[in-house]
Amino acid sequence: ILYQEKNRPQFHFTTKRGWINDPNGLIFYEGEYHLFYQHNPYEREWENMSWGHAVSKDMIHWQELPTALSPDELGTMFSGSTVIDYQNTAGFNKGNTPAMVAAYTANAADKQTQCIAYSLDKGRTWTKYSGNPVIDSKAKWNSNDTRDPRIFWYKPGNHWVMVLNERDGHSIYNSKNLKEWTFESHTTGFWECPDLFELPVDCNKGKTKWVMYGASNTYMLGSFDGKKFVPESGKHYYVTGSIYAAQTFTNIPESDGRRIQLGWSRISHEGMPFNGMMLMPTELTLKTTKDGIRLFSEPVKETEQLFSSLNKWENLSAADANEKLKSYHDNDRLRIKTSIKLSHATSAGLSLNGQRLLDYDMNFNLVNGVFYSPQDMTSMEISADIYIDRTSIEVFIDGGAYSYSMERKTDPKNREGLHFWGTNIEVKGLEVYSVKSIWK
Numbered sequence: 257i258l259y260q261e262k263n264r265p266q267f268h269f270t271t272k273r274g275w276i277n278d279p280n281g282l283i284f285y286e287g288e289y290h291l292f293y294q295h296n297p298y299e300r301e302w303e304n305m306s307w308g309h310a311v312s313k314d315m316i317h318w319q320e321l322p323t324a325l326s327p328d329e330l331g332t333m334f335s336g337s338t339v340i341d342y343q344n345t346a347g348f349n350k351g352n353t354p355a356m357v358a359a360y361t362a363n364a365a366d367k368q369t370q371c372i373a374y375s376l377d378k379g380r381t382w383t384k385y386s387g388n389p390v391i392d393s394k395a396k397w398n399s400n401d402t403r404d405p406r407i408f409w410y411k412p413g414n415h416w417v418m419v420l421n422e423r424d425g426h427s428i429y430n431s432k433n434l435k436e437w438t439f440e441s442h443t444t445g446f447w448e449c450p451d452l453f454e455l456p457v458d459c460n461k462g463k464t465k466w467v468m469y470g471a472s473n474t475y476m477l478g479s480f481d482g483k484k485f486v487p488e489s490g491k492h493y494y495v496t497g498s499i500y501a502a503q504t505f506t507n508i509p510e511s512d513g514r515r516i517q518l519g520w521s522r523i524s525h526e527g528m529p530f531n532g533m534m535l536m537p538t539e540l541t542l543k544t545t546k547d548g549i550r551l552f553s554e555p556v557k558e559t560e561q562l563f564s565s566l567n568k569w570e571n572l573s574a575a576d577a578n579e580k581l582k583s584y585h586d587n588d589r590l591r592i593k594t595s596i597k598l599s600h601a602t603s604a605g606l607s608l609n610g611q612r613l614l615d616y617d618m619n620f621n622l623v624n625g626v627f628y629s630p631q632d633m634t635s636m637e638i639s640a641d642i643y644i645d646r647t648s649i650e651v652f653i654d655g656g657a658y659s660y661s662m663e664r665k666t667d668p669k670n671r672e673g674l675h676f677w678g679t680n681i682e683v684k685g686l687e688v689y690s691v692k693s694i695w696k
């Protein structure tokens with residue numbers, strides 16, 4: 257039976273077989289979320305890059321569909337994005353059916369070029385544009401690493417925008433028809449898989465900032481006029497760890513208005529018929545903090561259906577909390593929400609069979625080795641929402657101000673289980689949830 261292997265993640269997307277890396281072409285259309293992804297349908301290793309395809313009604317339960325884009329004479333299918341061409345700017349629409357248009361990179365031995373393809377059946381089958389490639393940066397700039405076109409409609413200017421990784425940064429191109437593109441500007445300091453979008457600050461639609469990031473998720477905030485991104489702050493990080501090449505969904509209805517992100521986790525799955533996985537979908541927001549405006553990331557509300565609260569405690573000593581957690585030692589998946597208060601400026605946290613899920617060093621302001629300074633620097637408190645699957649762990653600190661993901665790598669000989677550590681800490685809150693499988 258499918259999806260039942262020992263090391264198959266139970267609440268994260270994986271393919272039935274083969275390799276996956278970057279999410280591609282994330283889009284919501286006609287009630288379906290589409291997840292395309294870098295895929296080798298034949299082997300567990302990175303090779304034969306194609307666009308795999310899965311659809312979902314809630315971003316949680318996915319149905320894998322046949323491969324969407326396969327290699328051709330221009331190259332293998334590298335990362336990219338999709339849009340719906342409601343105004344038929346490219347002329348691919350048929351009757352009342354607008355085309356879903358994909359922009360992707362064709363990766364050949366001598367160069368990488370940008371191409372487009374369209375689908376009239378909700379992403380199931382695709383026709384590649386006969387005029388491909390639409391951008392050849394090797395010919396124009398002699399740029400070698402030129403890939404991962406991120407396209408979207410820029411309403412105020414009535415034109416398409418492409419953000420493209422080339423010449424060691426992100427270039428902006430404009431187009432009226434998705435076929436002819438003009439270079440507009442360039443921002444250095446990013447690498448691979450660009451994204452660029454506008455977000456309200458503190459939920460105030462009257463005050464917005466544009467966010468630009470690259471594959472490693474470091475970002476800059478700034479302004480954008482359709483042609484040029486002008487950074488005002490950064491680079492900052494909001495998420496670190498195994499995550500790479502995250503992309504946000506396009507075409508989310510305005511009535512919803514969320515900016516939802518999905519990232520690839522660079523975790524290998526030894527001995528499994530598949531390799532690699534997607535992390536949980538998260539909502540990105542901008543909030544004013546003591547350090548300025550910052551990006552926050554939290555699991556989307558759709559994930560809530562997976563969790564049932566098993567137990568809840570308040571104000572425990574570490575020893576008492578560890579005693580309570582004993583009955584959960586053998587769970588293959590779990591969600592734990594906790595907040596701890598330190599007795600003095602030292603280190604404390606929570607581990608699972610020796611692996612540090614939370615390691616807060618209050619003296620140097622480090623969380624699992626990365627600089628993080630809570631809003632209230634003297635409260636001595638930190639909160640963590642921890643999602644444990646069979647092969648991965650995701651942790652959201654202080655309501656998504658900072659998050660990280662890692663491979664679940666517990667020492668099989670260490671039977672310590674879930675264990676709070678630190679001198680005289682107070683476990684102010686502790687909640688344990690069971691997690692449903694998305695495959696049943």
Ligand code: FRU
Pocket residue numbers: 277278294305334335336361403404448449471500501
């Ligand atoms: C990022 C990346 C992209 C490229 C793709 C190839 O992980 O290197 O830049 O398009 O993977 O699979």
